[in-house]
Each structure stands twice: as structure tokens, then as C-alpha cells.
Amino acid sequence: MPPKSPKRPASSAVEDYLEQILELINTKGYARVVDIAGRLSISQASVTNMVQKLDADGLLKYEKYRGLVLTTAGEELARNITHRHQLLTDFLQLLGLAPDVIHHDVEGMEHHVSPETVHAIESLTSHLKRRPALLRGIRSGIPATRSRRNF
Amino acid sequence: MPPKSPKRPASSAVEDYLEQILELINTKGYARVVDIAGRLSISQASVTNMVQKLDADGLLKYEKYRGLVLTTAGEELARNITHRHQLLTDFLQLLGLAPDVIHHDVEGMEHHVSPETVHAIESLTSHLKRRPALLRGIRSGIPATRSRRNF
DNA sequence: GAAGAAAGTTAGCCTAGGCTAACTTTTCGT
DNA sequence: ACGAAAAGTTAGCCTAGGCTAACTTTCTTC
Incomplete structure (x- = not known):
């Protein structure tokens, strides 16, 4: 067989x-x-x-x-899904979500993320890590204001 | 019955x-x-x-x-899933992904997003919309550099 | 109103992926 | 080495959600 x-x-x-x-x-x-x-x-x-x-x-x-x-x-295949899992976990951690929420969501989402989306989220995560103040604003749920410096 | x-x-x-x-x-x-x-x-x-x-x-x-x-x-229930669908579509559009990729990914991911994650992505999307230069960097896939101004 | 097409329903079947119970094999402790 | 426990396997079953084919109802056209 x-x-x-x-x-x-x-x-x-x-x-x-x-x-x-x-x-x-x-x-x-x-x-x-x-x-x-x-x-x-x-x-x-x-x-x-x-x-x-x-x-x-x-x-x-x-x-x-x-x-x-x-x-x-x-x-x-296993490496691929593992990478997706890690990436999504990283991303949701950056957004300040709790471990149990992350675990639940990633566990389902990871199976539906295209390679293009993987790259986009990699890029986004990389940029967010360089902007702690922006992350603090996002995590606090404070509405975004029109910033003077948009970079 | x-x-x-x-x-x-x-x-x-x-x-x-x-x-x-x-x-x-x-x-x-x-x-x-x-x-x-x-x-x-x-x-x-x-x-x-x-x-x-x-x-x-x-x-x-x-x-x-x-x-x-x-x-x-x-x-x-329908309103709830519809909101999730729209949010994820909005978010992936912001990242510059193609419509067919977005449709495929959102269709699967939307069922696995907790309310907390919904709020976090709402906040993130809101902030990103105010930062066109950052979005351009993310979409171009240019690696993030340590920015002088981190906000 | 009649006939055909389109929409809708029922019946029986399938697969994927899970379950329990009974059984088999391996491991562990004495 | 032996017996018990743990690990592993087989067999039969279930549900969710899909399929096709045959049938029923509604709609459309003349």
C-alpha cells in the first residue's frame, strides 16, 4: 500500500x-x-x-x-503550522491579551492564515515592537487621535 | 416540540x-x-x-x-459574526492583502476570535488608520528600523 | 390552464473525526 | 519472573455536515 x-x-x-x-x-x-x-x-x-x-x-x-x-x-507541514502558531501568539501578546484568550483564539485561527497574511502580520509585528508608546495606546483601548507625527 | x-x-x-x-x-x-x-x-x-x-x-x-x-x-448571533467578519476584513485590507486572500482567511478566522480579541483589533485598526506612513512601511515589507520617535 | 423550469424537500448515504469498551502489548514495581 | 498498571489497539458506534437522487411544490411562460 x-x-x-x-x-x-x-x-x-x-x-x-x-x-x-x-x-x-x-x-x-x-x-x-x-x-x-x-x-x-x-x-x-x-x-x-x-x-x-x-x-x-x-x-x-x-x-x-x-x-x-x-x-x-x-x-x-508541522513546521509551517508551528510557525503560524508562534506568529499569531506573538501578535496577540503584543496586543496585551490574556494567555487563555490567546491560546483559544490562536488554536482556531492558525489553520486559516494564508502565507501572504503570515508575511503581513510578521511585518506588522516587527513594526509594532519598535513602537512601545503606540502599543500602550492600543492596549489601553484609548481611541486613536489624529497624531501630528504619523510615523 | x-x-x-x-x-x-x-x-x-x-x-x-x-x-x-x-x-x-x-x-x-x-x-x-x-x-x-x-x-x-x-x-x-x-x-x-x-x-x-x-x-x-x-x-x-x-x-x-x-x-x-x-x-x-x-x-x-448573526450580527456578532458579521461584525467580526467586517472587522477582520477591514484589518487585513489595511495590511494591503488581496481580496481573494482576505476572503479566504476571514472566512475561516472569524469563527475563532474572542470578544477581547475583537476589541484589541478594533483598537489596533483605529490607530493604524491614523498612521499612513507606518502602514506604507508595513505593506512594503520593509523591515522595521528603530525609530527615533516611537509614537 | 397546462407544461416546463426552478425552487424546495425527503430519504438514504458518505466522510471526518470523535467516542467507549474490550482486548493486546509493554512497562513498572516487587 | 510475575502481576498489576499503563500504554496502545481494535471494533463498533456516534454526530456534524455534507452529498445525490427522487420526489414535491411553486413559479413562469404561453
């Missing part, structure tokens, strides 16, 4: 799995079913099912009772 | 339906199954099924072959 080439865009669920698998591999060296299940707040059975599917799709290599490793394709 | 009170958060699909129904009612005075199906790029049968479910959930009143109207609860 040759793995199917990944023709369709990865679903949000697939992205969530890959993201957590990469994170576990980076922090622990391996990704166990029980850990993935814990991080995603789902059952171990669901993880096993999805892991088998991701193997069939060529995104990881899985061996029953023996674990899994990401393929190159899987790792690339 | 009394309508169930809306206990769970509305799903993305429900939000999409309500959003389009409100938009059609506002522009045409009514929302037909065929129009909803066209806007959401799905079959008429799917619309009928979902509309019946939304009636059961108390978000609209539906009469077979005769159409539908939003309830107060349904309209409130």
Missing part, C-alpha cells in the same frame, strides 16, 4: 496532530499516543486511528506498539 | 449560515434556500437540512416551502 500523495490541504485536525507531534519530538525526543491524546484532550483510540491515517497519507511512519516518526512531508 | 435553548457555542457552519441569512435579508428582504446554497457553495438539500436544525435550535422560524425568518437569538 503506497502512501497517497497529499493532494488535499491538510485539515485543521491533521495540522493539530502534526503540530503536537513535532512539539513532543522536539521536547521529549519521541511522541507517544498517550501524550498526543493528553495535549489534544482526546482519547488514545482517536490518536491511534488518526496516526494510522497519517501514515497512509505519507505524513509519518508508524509501527504498531512501537511508535512513530514524522516524514519529511509531515515535518514540513 | 419546543426549541432547545442554545447551550453549546454555535459551530462554524451554523455561524456561516446565520451570517449569510442575515446578509440576504438585509440586501433582498428574504433568504431563499437557493441563494443560501449559492453563497455557501453547497447543495440546496444541505441548506434545507441545516435550516430545519436551526429552527429546532430556536435560531430561526422555518415553514416548509414558505421560507424563514431569524429569531432574536439568531439575529444576535
